[in-house]
Amino acid sequence: MIDKRIVSLIIDDEANSQENISILLNKYCPQVLVAGTAGNLDAAEKLILKHNPQLVFLDIQLGATTAFTLLEKLKTITFEIIFITAHNNHAVRAFDFAAVDYLLKPIDIDKLIKAVDNATGKIGKKTMQVSMAEMMQQFKSFNKSQQKIGLATSIGYEMVYIKDIMFCMANGSYTDFFFESGEKLTVSKNLKYYENLLVDYNFLRSHNSALVNLSFIKRIERTDGGSLLMENGSLIPVSKTKRKELEDRIKDNKRLI
Secondary structure, eight states: OOOOSEEEEEEOSOHHHHHHHHHHHHHHOTTEEEEEEESSHHHHHHHHHHHOOSEEEEESEETTEEHHHHHHHSSOOOSEEEEEESOOSHHHHHHHHHTOOEEESSOOHHHHHHHHHHHHHHTTSOOHHHHHHHHHHHHHHSOGGGOEEEEEETTEEEEEEGGGEEEEEEETTEEEEEETTSOEEEESSOHHHHHHHHGGGTEEEEETTEEEEGGGEEEEEOSTTOEEEETTSOEEEOOHHHHHHHHHHHHHTTOOO
């Protein structure tokens, strides 16, 4: 007998949350079949390609990255999405704008049932890609200065405001973060990873060893091969290949006359 239940996946970086959602679906939404769970970006991408789901329950924060990084990696979005978030923040405004379903933790049973019913009615109608395009644009434009990023340290994740990051320096396979407050934090991922993550937030790779927040540049030094004087007095190297891109970006931001 063919199983006509809705093939779904749960993508959440907390095992307890995965289990809780699965239990609630089994009890209150028996039309939904949970085909698998994943807790990080790579595992989630593989799971989606393997199962070709109709519905995905997707947590906004996946460790140090977000659900939007995962969605941007996928060539097409053929499934409905119900977002899960622990915070009633600016992301929710983007969901509301694009009429995308979301659930706040702890999950309300009635809202879960309603979200599943809404998603069920949309499956196969190809409405998600249009909504997602609108929502992603809204998400990126809503109050970027208040965005937080999770930084993986030896003891867990530090949640910090992106706007407070002054610059980052390569430290082997690690990255040193320097903040406006004067604090320094060593994070267990390389600089390239954070370059990709912060490219839309006014950051630029000025050198193989440095990633800078353009908002904190005080002066471009043209002597001794070129460097950046930051607001805290630090000198950051600039490679010859990055100089023009740097100046173009600063001109675009109207910080260089």
